[in-house]
Amino acid sequence: MEKIDIYPFQRADNKKSVNKPLKISVPSLKVFANRARYLCSVETLPIIIMAFLCGRTLLFGELSPFGIAFAAGITAVFPEYGLLSAILALAGYTTVLQGSNLAATFGATALIYLLLGKYHLRFRQLRYGPSAVVLGLTTIIKTGVFAYQGADLYRYLTIFFEAALAAGLTYIFFRAAPLLKLKTVRTFKREERLFIVCALVGILAGLNGWQAAYVNVQRAFSSFIVLVAVFIGGPGWGAAAGTLAGAVPSLTSLVVPGLMGYYAFSGLLAGIFRHFGRIGIALGFLLGNILLSVYFNGPASITSALAEGLAAVALLLVFPVKGLHRLRTIARVSFGEPVKSARDQRIRNYSARKIRDFGRVFSEVAKTIEQVSSDLQTSGEDDLQQLFNGITGKVCADCSLYRICWESEFYKTYKNIMDLLAVLELKSRVTEEHIPTDLQKRCIRLKELAITINCLYENYKTNHYWKRKMAESREVVSGQLQGIATILSNLANEVRLDVQMQEDIEAILKSELAKSGQSVMDLTVVSLGDGRLEVNVSCPSCGGKMHCSKKINPIISKILGQRMTVFNNNYCARKTGESICEFKLHPARTFDVNIGMAKAAKNGGIVSGDNCSTVELRDGKLALVLSDGMGVGAKAAMESSATIDLLEQLLETGFDKNLAVKTVNSILVLRTPEETFSTVDLAVLDQYTGKAEFIKIGAAPSFIKRADRVDVVRHSSLPIGILNNIEVECIEHHLQPGDVVIMVSDGILDSHKDSANKEEWIVTLVQSVITTDPQNIADLILNRAIKNAGGLSDDDMTVLVAEVAAGPVQ
DSSP states (O other): OEEEEEOOOOOTTOSSOOOOOEEEEEOOHHHHHHHHHHHTSGGGHHHHHHHHHHHHOOBTTTBOOHHHHHHHHHHHHOGGGHHHHHHHHHHHHHTTOOHHHHHHHHHHHHHHHHHHHHSHHHHHTOTTHHHHHHHHHHHHHHHHHHHHHTOOHHHHHHHHHHHHHHHHHHHHHHHHGGGGGOOSOOOOOHHHHHHHHHHHHHHHHHTTTOEETTEEHHHHHHHHHHHHHHHHHOHHHHHHHHHHHHHHHHHHHOOOTTHHHHHHHHHHHHHHTGGGHHHHHHHHHHHHHHHHHHHHHOGGGHHHHHHHHHHHHHHHHHSOHHHHHHHHHHHHHHTSOHHHHHHHHHHHHHHHHHHHHHHHHHHHHHHHHHHHHHHHHTTHHHHHHHHHHHHIIIIITTOTTHHIIIIITHHHHHHHHHHHHHHHHHHSOOOGGGSOHHHHHHOSOHHHHHHHHHHHHHHHHHHHHHHHHHHHHHHHHHHHHHHHHHHHHHHHHHHHSOOEEOHHHHHHHHHHHHHTTOOOSEEEEEEEETTEEEEEEEEEOOSSSOHIIIIIHHHHHHHHTSOEEEEOGGGOHHHHOOSEEEEEEEEOOSEEEEEEEEEEOGGGOSOOSEEEEEEEOGGGEEEEEEEEBSSSHHHHHHHHHHHHHHHHHHHHHTOOHHHHHHHHHHHHHHHOSSOOOBOEEEEEEETTTOEEEEEEESOOOEEEEOSSOEEEEOOOOOOBTSSSSOOOOEEEEEOOTTOEEEEEOHHHHTTOTTOSSTTHHHHHHHHHOOOOOHHHHHHHHHHHHHHHTTSSOSSOEEEEEEEEEEOOOO
16 A cells, blocks of 8 residues: 655644644555456456446347346345446446436436445345345436436326336345355255346346357357257257247347247257257257248348357367366256256155164163163072072981071071181182181081082182173173164164266266276266265276275376375285275375384294274274284284274174274184284374374384374373273374374384383384384384394384374365
């Protein structure tokens, strides 16, 4: 802003006043240029064109409601464009009106802009507010101007009819103007469909009178609209668009509406040849155009008809194919049959309700089984009471000293039997010598008592073992049913989504992939909302050459105009061994994650008991899993591999991470009576938000290398497969580009035996590392750990490193 200093007049007798410059800000040319560039951007181009052409629209040769209505609707919805639309509408009026009619229209438009522009927030909340303003001001101003000139009754009726039309159009433009800035595809409302029709009528009528050599611009553009309609919807759309385009000249020039049949027949004929593409549409339209032109107007009109048809065909051929397919998608979604959409929505809601009901059933069954399992766990005291009853029934019931032992000396006898059971639990069998001395003095059936207790206790242990197994099994089933209930609930929410299949984009992608030599068996494109697309691809196996990410993904990303990433490539044929590869493409995420891993078996062996993996989950999340099986060698490898496989399946299916870990624990507890366990080190990274969630079950600490420090993530708990119930605690961290997550097994930590704090040497080493390459970091840590151990590792060692990097710019 340029500053101009202006010194005001100073009174001589005012001693308190001080000469201070009065600063006035005058906008510079740069500010004006920026505003002009903003108002003339591509985004405002439709408003500019429509405002000027609506101003030029004259109905029946004397009514001009479109310009005022469009300026009023835009001012009420987008006040920043109000002045621009009003000026352009007035510019259009100057080309078709003159004299007092032009002056009255100028005055009405200016007052409407001033009133709606100043109080647009109030009028925006009133459904019919802008329409009432247009009706009132247009009627008052034009009536006043023409009354001053002495108008007749016909003029007053014309004024009122024009004001009423302007008010109705204002309502349509006001309710549907947000369409001009719509970013996503959706079903249009009634007012929005009327807006499109009125906008087309205004544009076509505004082109009236323009001529370029042999070409009538209005007719050429009408023909182009018919051709686009045929491409979008076929013969029916072409005939409808032809009827609309043919009706406009009769509204503007008071001519016989013969052009309606002219354009309708041409559109119908073009639609018949639609299957031959744009060339077929063009040839069909030109054929109908020339035939009817000769029939209605004679051979002399063939030159102009051919010129107008060729101009429309040229516009169709130069129009981008992607734009035409985009218009077809918008038309199918926006003008879809309401009854069908409502019926489909009802079917989706009904299906979602049924799925949710099934989910509730599974949830209730899970709660019931959990309650039964809880009851079984509390039945241990009852079993012990039954053991005492068996002892008294078989040994003491008919004894002469029963009253003394179990009535007079009850507590002593009870304590003596409990002590004997404790000895039995330690030694597995008792004899008369193990019976407490106090009980030996009173009992006359010592040998019988020892034999009976041995037998009954063996039965008690067996029953207790199987009851515990039943309780554990019920807990596993309950957890799995609860997980299924959660999955069904999520599925019900997905079913309720209005997922739109992008068939036009599918056709383009298949065509371009075929031209590039990529064989695709099936391809579907689904709109996920917010402008995001999901592309599902099935293709012949490439034998693990990663054609999905190296060849197919770049082609699809280029066509869609946004970078996509391969999702769910865990089912690559090189892993599954199948002849068909299936994968998905999702929009590129905010963060990329690069993985590095290094492993070494104990004493240089071949089989390591540690295992690690990465799993791509839904919603742009990546799971890092590391597991250390009990011991070393093949058996430990089997345990850790089973743990990771189970976790992968549960997480990919949709189980919550906490429930997945608990389910794996229960399965490992039930799988074998032998003592087996594995550690679980799980990190789930959200590649859209950078949030990292760590779950550690008996696992070694993890490390997060940041720009200025190294954070240690630790949690103490027993490994899975030992206790029936485990508490899963989630530790959250937020990651930034450049951060590195390092997960290690206990063999890495224990390699430095001289250090009291086993984590310290890793923190020191990671801090000194300059590189952020995950594979180099993993190799460096493993080599240093082997060196610390004296050249041969005393335990299996594994390092899993994930580097968080910023995603590429779209």
